[in-house]
Amino acid sequence: MLLLGVLQAQAAGGVAGSFDLLDEEILLSAQSSVTFSSLDTLAAGYQHLQIRAVAMTTANTRFYMRTNGVTSSSYSWHRLSGNGSGVSSEGNASQSAMRLMSNIWPASSSGAAIVIDILDPFETTKYTTVRALSGSTGSANEVGLFSGAYQNTAAISSVSFGLGNLGPGETNLLTGSRFSLYGIKAA
Amino acid sequence: MVTPTYIPLGTITLASTDSEIVFSSIPATYRDLILVFQGGNTGAAANIYQKLNSDATTSNYSSVQMTGTGSSTLSSSPSGGATWTVTFYGYLEQNLNANVIVQLQDYSATDKHKTYLSRSNSASNGLSAIAGRWANTAAVTSISWTVSSGEFRIGSTFSLFGVA
Numbered sequence: 001m002l003l004l005g006v007l008q009a010q011a012a013g014g015v016a017g018s019f020d021l022l023d024e025e026i027l028l029s030a031q032s033s034v035t036f037s038s039l040d041t042l043a044a045g046y047q048h049l050q051i052r053a054v055a056m057t058t059a060n061t062r063f064y065m066r067t068n069g070v071t072s073s074s075y076s077w078h079r080l081s082g083n084g085s086g087v088s089s090e091g092n093a094s095q096s097a098m099r100l101m102s103n104i105w106p107a108s109s110s111g112a113a114i115v116i117d118i119l120d121p122f123e124t125t126k127y128t129t130v131r132a133l134s135g136s137t138g139s140a141n142e143v144g145l146f147s148g149a150y151q152n153t154a155a156i157s158s159v160s161f162g163l164g165n166l167g168p169g170e171t172n173l174l175t176g177s178r179f180s181l182y183g184i185k186a187a
Numbered sequence: 188m189v190t191p192t193y194i195p196l197g198t199i200t201l202a203s204t205d206s207e208i209v210f211s212s213i214p215a216t217y218r219d220l221i222l223v224f225q226g227g228n229t230g231a232a233a234n235i236y237q238k239l240n241s242d243a244t245t246s247n248y249s250s251v252q253m254t255g256t257g258s259s260t261l262s263s264s265p266s267g268g269a270t271w272t273v274t275f276y277g278y279l280e281q282n283l284n285a286n287v288i289v290q291l292q293d294y295s296a297t298d299k300h301k302t303y304l305s306r307s308n309s310a311s312n313g314l315s316a317i318a319g320r321w322a323n324t325a326a327v328t329s330i331s332w333t334v335s336s337g338e339f340r341i342g343s344t345f346s347l348f349g350v351a
Contacts, residue, residue: 006213020190084264085264106302110300113318135316137249
């Protein structure tokens, strides 16, 4: 057995780099959504964004993302997911939000794990595209690969996340849910 | 509050074959851990099994996995094991052509079960995505990896990162 102890000194040895934590929200009470706003200043100088989240809920629900507060039919998304008995795929255009997980129903004291990459969110010559890896086990099991697009060339100034079956905000995110926003720099 | 992160915590490159790799004394300094593997094994096509805090309680590990093999897709939810697998047709084999990235979310939190996401790829066998849960609220202080056949091959690399 090869054992490598991780020294505290190593853990504290951060150097200003290309992957930075920009903001974080850990819910102290249930709420319908989480939003990171003022991204034009908060994330100025970064090429891409990453969201790392643990979404707590006790309901069988879905996870959605919106950009710039837009609720019109401006989003498309695809999924490839497995539920423990089979693998399926689905795609939808002209949606009011981007779905990034289709079947969350984690066990008590548990949450769904989600990692979202938002590519070129500040470019104004192309649509903003998103990819995600998400999953949870509990009353329902799912692991999924998702892609999405905000079909607008506007720079992204805010991103929001919520739960629901038809759209975000129908089901609360529970206490303990955690959302962290990271910026990734270009060369 | 800009905090530089994705901090390397440790890297192991095998100079000889080994049956188990352990990262221990992991500080509760970060939100997430990311473990990156590139390598293979000395036996038949094999899975990597992951255990946290040396916990062998069979009811504590659950997962759901899906794969594409090139000719079919599969999904299953293993239960009753004392570990997770972080590969599923993203098998290791007798070369160094498999890679795995595991993301362990909120590993230092003490108010929730721990969830992980894994993506594994094998040049010969396929690729997989896995989500799992460790039904324990303790902070994770050690991660061990074993392989289901043979040993980890010389040249295999294991890198652990912390994300604030």
